[in-house]
Amino acid sequence: MKRLRETSWLIVAVPSLAIVVWLFFLPFIRSAVTSFQTEDGAWTFQNYITAYRLYAGDVLYTIFVSGVSLIAVLIIGILVSGFARIYGGGVVEFLFKIPLFVPFVVVGHAMRVFLAPHGLLNSALAQIGLVNLDNPPSIAFSWVGISVALAWKNMALAILLILGAFESVGDTFLEAARNFGAGWFRQVKDVLLPMSLTSIAVAAVLIFTSMLASFSIPMMIGSGKGAQMLMIDVYYRIVYQHDYGVANALGVVSYITAMGAAVYYLRSVTKG
């Protein structure tokens, strides 16, 4: 009887659980199962073979773009957070919170008009003679554009998480380092960074997964030609070819990549 009363709390959980199970958990399972099926429901590996043949390059491209953006975000994030931790955040910290509140689609569109061949950045650089407008470099519509947009959007989150970790390092450690003559950079590199490595690894995994899964930014800024981000392939496969088999196989690849990042993180935490 007691058992029954204890489980009655689930009544409160049922409505929200029902929605998340119906529209996330079950579709998640479905995508994994149907990736091994033909349209008639027979079991097959054909979807994965097709996915490998057509999209192996795109998988590597996605990991490459996300990796480059992640490294850029981490380097800037650590430097800015280090500066803010030692000298105080103020305006710098506030400015970096702005991208957190700019929707993904808006970031995509803003970067597209900013970085286009005849966009604002090239026009401004042309004024000071850095860019030749007769043959302007196209940053948008290439992997650099996607990388810049992803890095811009995720910078806020990175600084929020890294600065949070830096704040929890006691002042005494920094004072000790200063007493031994450590400058700003040494304090970040030798004190703050080693003491916050776990939190930074968590932030890195979170950000990498979100970049890997990014859809609206490459939708807005991508070129439609050449290599594509993985989520774009999934979307086109479904919308234009109604091919759920191959799309779901690509989906499973994206789950495994996201999981790979998480597992790597867990391993490094348990080892350390």
Added chain:
Amino acid sequence: MKRARIVRIILVVLISFIIFGPLSSLVIWSVAEKWYWPHLLPQQVGLFYWGKVFQGRMMQALQVGVLIACVVTVLSLIMTVPLGYVLARFRVPFKAAVLLIFLLPQAFPQLPVFANATVYLYRANLGGKVPGVILIHMVGALVYAVWTMTAVFKSIPASLEEAAINLGASRIRTFWNISLPLAMPGIIASALLIFLYSLDEFTGTLLVGSPFVLTLPVFMYNASQGYELPVASITALLLMVPGIILLLVLERYLKAEYLSSFGRI
């Protein structure tokens, strides 16, 4: 410390350029009536497109989007306030399993899952309709809400509730008169973020709603792909307004743990 001040000034200028550069091109495009390269600024500036946007389908998309966001926010709060309280206060069976289900959507890419969820919604005759879009928004909103509500109730000292119970109040009465009022600031903050999430949601809306249900982000995407750059830029600016207001008003109250999960969805 003089060097630190110089570094700070350089940093602020550099960061301002990085943050506001892309956003400023939206402002310029929104008032550009005629703009041919290689001119740095538009040849003809005016509010022509602003007038056009406010008469057209944008207003409809705005209304639908706000309606959806309101419903999503209210439903999410009704469902997760009691749940967050239970999860924060009691050791109950199956708690780990329930938390795991609410963790899944955070860990895996959304699009492939939502594409399959769309199939279910169409089977239930909800695809391409407002209720379907509300449901797909609920997935992300609920996951976010459960985690923040649990954090909010955990931050209230249990001793205050125990005092009320010792004085003879029932559990329910304690919840209404003690816990809920104390949790109100946290609940309001996360309600605003849920509203913002729903208003900005793109992936689920495109998959489930398109082409019948248009919200602002999807409208903006269509305008941008159709090279209606002034229209798209005005919509983009409008989409930024609620977020910026929220940032200015709530900056001090928004704790890192609420925001970190928000930045992901």
